[in-house]
Amino acid sequence: MTSNWEHTLLGPVAALGERVFTILPNVLAMIILLLVGLGVAWGMGHLTERLLRVIGLDRLCDRIGIAAAMLRGGIKSDPSYIIGRITYWLIVIFATTASLGALDVAPINQAAHSLLSYIPHLVTAAVIGIIGYLVSNFVSQAVLIAAVNAGLPPARWIAAGTRWGIQLLTVAMALEQLGIAQHIVVVGFGITWGGLVLAAALALGLGGKDLAKDFLERRLAGHSRSPINEDLRHL
């Protein structure tokens, strides 16, 4: 009778204790991985920030207009600080995923695996986004200066068109990397770009045919005409 009672009452407790003892090393491993990961993330984040400051990333961003654009967008932190923080959070995500994997629970493992396999796409999309943004700023500034020097009154519009064109292309490429509505992005981009080209062709054909004629004549006939004055010799 006593034995039955013992079996009935203490059996589940023993089983639970056995389970706890089985999972405890995994939990400990998870905690250790998480703590180490947080430490590495903190260290790498600071190291990255320091390194970028030393190589003069902030100065470079200032030169190519990123700092000004960030300020306009309400971001007051330095690019070095932001990249340091991004590094920190990427390592934290990685460490958290790895530590959850240490629990060895099938659904969590599957989710962690999916998350990990998505990270390269996320990083690639972020790199595409950053490079696209930098290139769009640089090129639109160059186009603006060239258009002003050529005496084209819609210089600002031409530069803005260049910026948005490049940024549109960047977004399309980044979304494709992320696997978000791939077909819609490609079709949407094709329609938008095709529309822009058609609009530009119509605008030039209808409104600027003299300009186009003059340009082609100069190009094909080899006539070079100073946009300012033929007689003024600057050197």
Place this chain on the structure above:
Amino acid sequence: MNNSSIPLTPETEELLGAVRSADILVGIPSFNNAGTIGHVVRAVGAGLAKYFHGHRAVLVNADGGSTDDTPAIVAHTMVDLEPLFISDRQSTLHRIVTPYHGIPGKGSAFRTIFEVARRLKVKACAVVDSDVRSITPEWMELLLHPIIKEGYDYVAPYYRRHKYDGTITNSIAYPLTRALYGQEVRQPIGGDFGFTGELAQHYLEKHVWESDVARFGIDIWMTTEAITSGAKVCQSFLGAKIHDPKDPAADLSSMLRQVVGALFALMEAHASSWMSVTDSRKVPLFGFQYEVGVEPVNVNVERMVDLFHLGLTDLRDIWARILSEDALDQLSRLREVPIRDFRIPDSLWAKIIYDAALAHHRSVLPQEHLLKALTPLYLGKTASFVLDSQGLTTAEAEHLIEALCRTFEKQKEYLVTRWPQSHDAREVIGAAHARPERSQP
């Protein structure tokens, strides 16, 4: 020191082997100059025969791949000395016609000419533009005599030019060079120079041939290097300078970028040379000066002012990163001014150029963008000069340029105090003021 030689074609090597050595070298860079180079070759040949008979002379044409007959014209142009009363017809003028390597441009052509000068161990060199219509045999004497007989190392040209000819020289190159290095070289980017063989060797040893120096920056670079290397500099009066427009393919903003880019790069390289200079001194001028008739120059002021206004509207954000707040405010006030009253005062212009030099020094923008964004400002200043000098003779307009130069000198402290980052500029200025003033020649 760079002792590696510049590659030359086998034909050129063969010619150099045949000539072996020379006393004088005259270099002519060219690119599609068939219309004018024959005259230049005749003038050089006659000048050398008339003034330097008995000297071994070589004419070097460094060509950038002309598709017209330029090299053939150089090789075959005959110089008839009889009508020029030149008795010495024995001296041979060796001619070397060679292509040059490197970035296409005048500077790369000069590099090949310097290399030939080094190989032939010449004592004196002269370079003349291939598009000059007003060159005479006397130019050879004026460019080479100070080197051979007077002990000078570098001869800069001094021309009579139309008041609106050479506007980059008048508004930027001359005032800035004079204020920085303290020598009044009136045509620092003239294009026709004389110099010693040693100076040619000095030029070759510099690693600048992948920069703007390889293009239109070569002239200001040669003059500045000569001054800062301690060379003895003088000027020679060459009369009128009548030439074809510069490289027709080059647009204004590219020319401006190359010249101003070279000027600013030289400021970086020679900061220790110019920081302590507080005044300027006259540079000896050789030659008999006379007045000449110059070709009229048509100027479209309205177009230039329009371009300035376009820049003021569309490039304002970029200018705000280059210019000081005060300079930008002053420029903004010009927006409402009617064309007849449009003026960019000398003090504002000096500040703009100094601000641009400082912005270049601090790398606040990509170099190309910074330099090209100056084009509307330069056109504004040119329009302002044209309006100021309306009705003035060229000699009277020269007074305006002199006033601009003095303003650049007066405001130089603005540049010096903002330039250094690692040490206190006041020490530099203090040391400069403590120095005795240089005597005027």
